Amino acid sequence: MTNTLHRRGTKENLANDFVIFVSPAAGVNKEGCAPRIKEFLRICLAQGPVNVGNGEEKPVPAAEWPRLIDRCTDSSSATATFDDPGKVAAVLKALVAADLGLSINISGLADAVDGLCRSAGIVRHSIEHSLGIWGARNRLPADPYLEIHTMCGHGMVSHNLIRKMVEMVKMGKMTSAQAAAYLAKPCSCGAFNPTRARLLIEKMLEVG
C-alpha cells in the first residue's frame, strides 16, 4: 500500500500531519504478532492521536478506540494519525523503548520525520517519495479538494462528499469540525486527519 504517501498540500498545512503505522511481514514476523500490534496502538493512544484504525472495520468514535485495539488480529494494519510533531516524538521514544520487533513507518514532511528519527536515535532505514500525479490531471478537482481527498489514500473520501460537506458548512448547516468528522468516516485505516480537514475546510471558506 502507498495509502499514506501521496498526501497533497503545502509545507504549512502538512506541518501537523503525521501517520504512523505498523507493518508485520508475512513469513517473517507476522504470525502471532497481534499482541505487539495492540501494544503499538496502546503506545500511540497514550499520546492522543486524532485518528486510529485497524484497517479491518469501520471507523469508531475515540471512546471506542481501546476496544478496537482489543479486536486487532495478526492481519490488522494498525494506524494512528497525529496533528502534533511533539506527540510523534513521544510515540517514537516509547516505541524504541518497547522494541516490538515489527516494522514501523511514519508518513509526514520528510525533513520533519528525519529530525524526529534522529532525536530518537534512529537512522531511517528506507524511504519513499511521491513524484506527483501524472496523466489526465485536467479531470481532477481543484487542489483544496485534493488536499482533503488524498488524506485517505484508498480514495474512500469522494470528491463529491467533500464538496457537499463544504457546502453544508457554508450554509451553516454544520460546523467545520462536524464536516471533518463526516469526511473521516469512510476511511477505515485511520489515516485521515480530521484536524487538518477542518482547517482546510475553514481555509476554503475563507478564500471563498
Place this chain on the structure above:
Amino acid sequence: MRVDPAKCVGCGNCVPVCTMGVIRVEAGRAVVNEEECVECGTCKRFLRVEGFPAPLVRAVRAVLHTLHLAHEAPPDVCPAGALFQPELEWPRSVRKAFSDPTTKHASTGIGGRGTEEIKTNDVTGRLRNGDAGLIVEMGRPGLGARLAELDRVARAMAELGARFESKNPVTQMMPDPATGALNPEVLNEKVMSAIIEMKVPVAGLPEFLGRLNEVAAGLTSVCSVAVAGRCDPDGSIPYEEIVVKETGFPLSLTSKTNLGLGRPRFGESGVFPTPPDAMPKAPQAGSAAAIGGDAE
C-alpha cells in the same frame, strides 16, 4: 453495488458518497451505473441503516413536500437500507479486490490493492542498496482506472526490463511478468486503483521515468507515481540526486519512512553497517545495532 428499488426512498444521500460519482437518482430511486462502479463498498459502509419501512418514509416525505416543509436527513443515513452487495463473479470480482480496503486480497493477505513494499523493507530486503522501487498507482487519486490502461503502462515498463514485484497483486495477474501484460480477461475491469510495483536500478530511473512520462501523457485517467529505496548508511536518500538533477521531477515534501525497527533485520551481503558517527544521539541500551543499521 446495487440498490434495491423496493427499499430506496430516493433521498440521494448515496450520491455524493460514491467514490466514482456513478450513483444517480432517477424517478425517485437511486441507480448505480454498474459499468463504472468499482465495488469499493464505501456507500454501504458509510451510510447507516435507520431501519424504517420504505413506504412509511416515502409517505412522510410526500406529506412534508405537500406542506412545503423540508426534511433533511443526516448525510450518513440510508433510511431503509437499500444498498446491497451482490455476489461478484470473475472477472468482476477483481474490482472489489483492488478497490475495497476492507477486503483482504487473496494473493497477499493485505487489504485492497496493497503490498508490503518498503513498509517491511527492514526485514524483507525487497529493496537493497542500488535498487529503486518504482511504484505507479493507476487511477489514483479518485478517478479509478480500467486495467487496460495499467496493462499499457506495465508493458512499456517491461520493455525496459523492469522487474515486477512477485508478491504484488497486479503482478499476480500477469501470466508472464516478463512482458508486463495482464490476463486479457481483466482488461475491461475498472478499479479504484492498482499498483504496478517494480524494482529498477537507481541509475536507470531517468530512463524509466522518461518512458513513463510518455505513456502517461496518453492516459484517460491518472496515476500517482512514487520512488523508494534503501537509505544510505547516514540515512540520506539514495535516489534524490539522480531523480531531481537528471529527470527534473521534484520529490514530494512528504515521505514514507521505514524506521528500521523490525526484527529479524534482513541480513544481506554488501550492506553498509551504520557507522557510529551516523548516529547523532547514542541509541538506547540494547538496541544499537537493531536501530542503526544492518549489522546482522
